[in-house]
Amino acid sequence: xxxxxxxxxxxxxxxxxxxxxxxxxxxxxxxxxxxHERFGGVVxxxxxxxHLRRIGPVIDEACARAGVSLADVDALAVTEGxxxxxxxxxxxxxxxxxxxxxxKPVVGVNHLEGHIHAVMLENKIARxxxxxxxxxxxxxxxxxxxxxxxVLYRVEADQGDxxxxxxxxxxxxxxxxxxxxxxxxxxxxxxxxxxxxxxxGPVIDRLSTHGNPDAVDFGRVRMKGxxxxxxxxxxxxxxxxxxRGTALEREAEDRRQWQHDLRRExxxxxxxxxxxxxxxxxxDLIASFQSTVVNDLVERSLVAAESEAVSSVFVSGGVAxxxxxxxxxxxxxxxxxxxxxxxxxxxxxxxAAMIAAAGFFKLAAGQRADVTLTxxxxxxxxxxxxxxxxxxxxxxx
Ligand code: KG4
Ligand code: ZN
Numbered sequence: 001x002x003x004x005x006x007x008x009x010x011x012x013x014x015x016x017x018x019x020x021x022x023x024x025x026x027x028x029x030x031x032x033x034x035x036h037e038r039f040g041g042v043v044x045x046x047x048x049x050x051h052l053r054r055i056g057p058v059i060d061e062a063c064a065r066a067g068v069s070l071a072d073v074d075a076l077a078v079t080e081g082x083x084x085x086x087x088x089x090x091x092x093x094x095x096x097x098x099x100x101x102x103x104k105p106v107v108g109v110n111h112l113e114g115h116i117h118a119v120m121l122e123n124k125i126a127r128x129x130x131x132x133x134x135x136x137x138x139x140x141x142x143x144x145x146x147x148x149x150x151v152l153y154r155v156e157a158d159q160g161d162x163x164x165x166x167x168x169x170x171x172x173x174x175x176x177x178x179x180x181x182x183x184x185x186x187x188x189x190x191x192x193x194x195x196x197x198x199x200x201g202p203v204i205d206r207l208s209t210h211g212n213p214d215a216v217d218f219g220r221v222r223m224k225g226x227x228x229x230x231x232x233x234x235x236x237x238x239x240x241x242x243x244r245g246t247a248l249e250r251e252a253e254d255r256r257q258w259q260h261d262l263r264r265e266x267x268x269x270x271x272x273x274x275x276x277x278x279x280x281x282x283x284d285l286i287a288s289f290q291s292t293v294v295n296d297l298v299e300r301s302l303v304a305a306e307s308e309a310v311s312s313v314f315v316s317g318g319v320a321x322x323x324x325x326x327x328x329x330x331x332x333x334x335x336x337x338x339x340x341x342x343x344x345x346x347x348x349x350x351x352a353a354m355i356a357a358a359g360f361f362k363l364a365a366g367q368r369a370d371v372t373l374t375x376x377x378x379x380x381x382x383x384x385x386x387x388x389x390x391x392x393x394x395x396x397x
Contacts, residue, residue: 002066003363004073004098005356006059008091009083009111010148011035011042013054014352017066017073021117021360022124025066027346027353030054033199038263040192048086055094062352070102077359080108081379083148088375096373107362108373109355112381113172115144116155117361118354119314122343136341137312138168141175141305145297145325146317146350147184147199150230151177152304153382155314167364172382175304176228183293184319186232190239190289194248194282195256196274204286205322206271207278211287213324216242218292228304232293239289251279294325298332305338312339320348 003021007014011032017025032050036042063070078095081088092108099106123136138157144150152175157168181189184201191200196207218238223231243249255277262269269277297319305313313333319325320342333340347354 001074001360001363002068002072003356003360004059004062004070004076005109005352005354005359006055006076006078006091006095007111007114007350007352007355008051008055008087009079009081010087010350011047011050012350013051013058014350014355015055015059015062016352016356017062017068018121018353018356018360021357021364022121022128024121024125024353025068026062026064027351028058028062028065029346029349029351030058037198040198041188042084044084044086047084048090051087051090055090059094059098070098073102073104075104075359075363076106077109077356077363078106078373079111079114079355080373081111081376083111083375083377085375085377088377092373092375096369096371105363105368106373107359107367108369109358109362110379110381111350111355112144112149112151113170113358114354115146115149115316116142116153116170116172116314117358118316118343118347118351119341121354121357122347123341134339136314137339139308140310140312140314141301141308142314142316143297143301144317145183145315145319147188147201147319148182149178149317150182150184150232150297150319151381152228152301154304154308154310154385167361169361169365173385174380174382175308175385176226176230176300178230178232179223180231180233181236183230183232183297184317186236186293187290187319189236190286193240193243193252194286195252195259196278196286197259197269199318201319201322203271203274204290205324207275207283208287208290208324210275211280211283211285213287213291215284216288218288221292221296228300228307230296230300235289235292239285242285248279248282248285251282290322290324294322294328297325298329301329302332302336302338305333306336310338312341314341316343316348318349321345
């Protein structure tokens with residue numbers, strides 16, 4: 001089954017053609033970074049306009065690269081939420097119109113479910129090339145960590161009666177989530193405060209290799225209540241207090257001006273050049289910030305895996321690109337005897353192949369959206385663990 005996936009929930013316009021939920025024939029992503037970077041964040045109105053401008057060409061490109069025409073596609077899958085409402089609407093309306101014109105079925109996919117499926121898709125691709133690679137199994141604990149979300153799920157796969165005729169259907173239980181900022185949002189806001197560019201995650205990741213992660217002791221993130229919840233706004237404020245009114249603030253101002261001047265000449269700072277505009281104190285500060293976020297993500301994910309008695313952890317979403325997170329999660333999981341699975345960088349950030357892969361299982365189970373399919377800015381995935389007793393030690397002691 002050839003599925004055309006369409007994703008437009010935030011600032012990437014993406015389309016992909018995926019065969020049988022496991023082979024990527026094309027995966028096209030048109031990034032809007034150049035549109036939003038001067039604002040240090042996504043401007044919703046500009047995002048919608050960019051999606052509108054690009055969605056047609058991006059879908060054409062996805063078909064061309066896959067070597068198929070729209071008529072060859074068997075079905076469509078589109079992100080219906082959560083995300084920016086104007087951005088989502090462009091994808092949903094386009095997908096519905098296309099499905100209607102082509103007389104093909106369409107299903108709506110939760111963006112977070114897409115991120116979870118990116119891990120399985122990656123594992124299937126890797127195993128097709130090398131069957132020795134460990135299989136990504138269920139049930140597992142999945143951390144979805146991006147610019148908009150930081151959520152821990154328990155993910156289960158129901159095989160159906162005969163295990164073959166019925167494609168597995170997935171069940172998601174929310175174990176914990178951020179109470180304020182998403183981890184990626186904290187990276188982006190700290191980068192904005194320090195005038196390091198947008199999006200902040202990749203820049204802080206690169207620059208942190210030149211800083212000392214133990215230079216600043218931010219302590220651990222402490223919260224009452226569910227130990228599987230996250231909170232990053234306090235840490236972001238702690239960074240702000242270390243910058244405000246100090247030499248670091250003046251240094252950031254100089255960097256802002258330098259980048260502003262470069263942009264006026266139509267140039268962007270190269271990574272190495274940016275580093276030469278950062279003092280060692282700034283590099284140490286961001287390395288310490290990154291290390292604190294990563295330790296918190298890893299620790300709570302492993303506490304969740306232990307309390308859920310699963311044997312593997314999946315990590316997905318834009319922040320799953322973070323090199324320190326990859327290192328520390330794999331190492332900590334190994335020590336605890338758990339499997340640890342990440343998508344490739346291209347499948348970790350927003351893309352439409354993950355939407356096509358998640359949509360495939362819904363389509364294979366006979367699900368079809370009707371004309372009422374619409375966009376949802378807020379669209380929680382799965383059920384709250386709620387009354388389920390989670391007997392865990394608070395990781396913060
Ligand atoms: O999944 P994604 O593409 O979009 C959302 O669904 O939000 O994630 C984008 C987020 C941004 O906040 C970006 O700064 C962050 O992922 N990100 C990273 C890295 N690469 C992207 N954060 C930390 N380290 C990275 N290497
Ligand atoms: Zn995302």
